Amino acid sequence: LGLECIVYMGEVDVRRQQPNVAAMELYGAKVCAVTAGSRTLKDAVNEAMRDWAANFENTHYVLGSALGPAPFPDIVREFQSVIGNEVKRQCEERGVKIGAMVACVGGGSNSIGFFSPFIDQKEPRLIGAEAGGIGPGVGENASRMTGDAARDGIMQGYKSRFLLDDDGQALPTRSISAGLDYCGIGPQLAALGKSGRIEFTAIRDEEALEAVKFFAKNEGILFALESAHAGAAAMKIAREIPKDQAVVINMSGRGDKDVFITSPVFRPEEWNQFLHAEIERLESNKDIHDAKIMTK
Numbered sequence: 112l113g114l115e116c117i118v119y120m121g122e123v124d125v126r127r128q129q130p131n132v133a134a135m136e137l138y139g140a141k142v143c144a145v146t147a148g149s150r151t152l153k154d155a156v157n158e159a160m161r162d163w164a165a166n167f168e169n170t171h172y173v174l175g176s177a178l179g180p181a182p183f184p185d186i187v188r189e190f191q192s193v194i195g196n197e198v199k200r201q202c203e204e205r206g207v208k209i210g211a212m213v214a215c216v217g218g219g220s221n222s223i224g225f226f227s228p229f230i231d232q233k234e235p236r237l238i239g240a241e242a243g244g245i246g247p248g249v250g251e252n253a254s255r256m257t258g259d260a261a262r263d264g265i266m267q268g269y270k271s272r273f274l275l276d277d278d279g280q281a282l283p284t285r286s287i288s289a290g291l292d293y294c295g296i297g298p299q300l301a302a303l304g305k306s307g308r309i310e311f312t313a314i315r316d317e318e319a320l321e322a323v324k325f326f327a328k329n330e331g332i333l334f335a336l337e338s339a340h341a342g343a344a345a346m347k348i349a350r351e352i353p354k355d356q357a358v359v360i361n362m363s364g365r366g367d368k369d370v371f372i373t374s375p376v377f378r379p380e381e382w383n384q385f386l387h388a389e390i391e392r393l394e395s396n397k398d399i400h401d402a403k404i405m406t407k
């Protein structure tokens with residue numbers, strides 16, 4: 112459409128999700144690294160809202176998650192519901208009975224879209240996997256529904272469950288996955304968690320990493336670290352589901368983007384050697400010079 116696209120992203124996330132940044136820039140977006148606060152998703156949302164509020168006459172705010180002021184949670188849920196509708200149709204066509212559906216929950220867009228056609232039914236079980244990070248302590252996770260510091264609050268234009276201190280200020284969060292590293296959760300998910308229709312569980316970083324390996328080896332698919340939280344949660348609850356029923360996992364993204372996080376863990380020595388060789392190559396400039404000539 113020829114519209115200018117500005118993406119605000121926390122500086123920490125720009126660094127740990129560099130493959131995504133490269134792709135966005137190739138598509139033509141301008142990516143602004145946000146250096147305020149914890150330099151992650153919360154701060155990027157603040158900055159995007161500031162820009163929007165200062166430029167209503169020529170700017171449309173586009174939010175990647177099911178949160179923020181009305182009508183954004185509804186808009187995002189509606190568009191993301193293609194995922195759940197597709198699951199429902201395919202399972203009905205094949206006569207598959209679903210025992211449980213599992214999705215990871217950052218702000219909540221992939222999960223609310225995935226769950227939405229099933230919410231008004233009693234079944235299947237709907238399970239949201241949050242970031243359990245490195246432990247239950249303050250600043251060690253992003254467990255808004257299951258964590259000790261979770262409480263009702265108002266932030267970034269919406270009322271929901273947040274990780275907040277006694278003064279109502281956002282607490283720091285931590286997760287190996289940039290997409291789950293956020294102190295709030297979409298208001299619809301918070302309400303459905305309260306009513307009991309959606310169950311929540313916290314998955315720790317190490318469990319997510321194990322799930323990446325498990326699904327790569329056994330299914331030949333590379334889960335994003337975010338989605339791997341859903342994979343790990345599904346493995347935990349699979350034992351509770353009757354054998355003739357399916358557990359459907361929403362793979363919200365591919366793990367290619369996480370190679371700079373997973374490789375140092377899975378193959379530290381080889382990765383170290385690779386990075387050193389890459390730096391040498393860049394400094395020598397030879398291959399880059401050749402590639403530039405080729406792209407011309």
Ligand SMILES: Cc1ncc(COP(=O)(O)O)c(C=O)c1O
Nearest residue numbers: 217218219220221290337363364
């Ligand atoms: C691959 C992937 N999955 C899940 C999420 C979590 O977001 P949401 O809960 O809005 O689906 C993100 C967020 O960036 C993501 O990149």
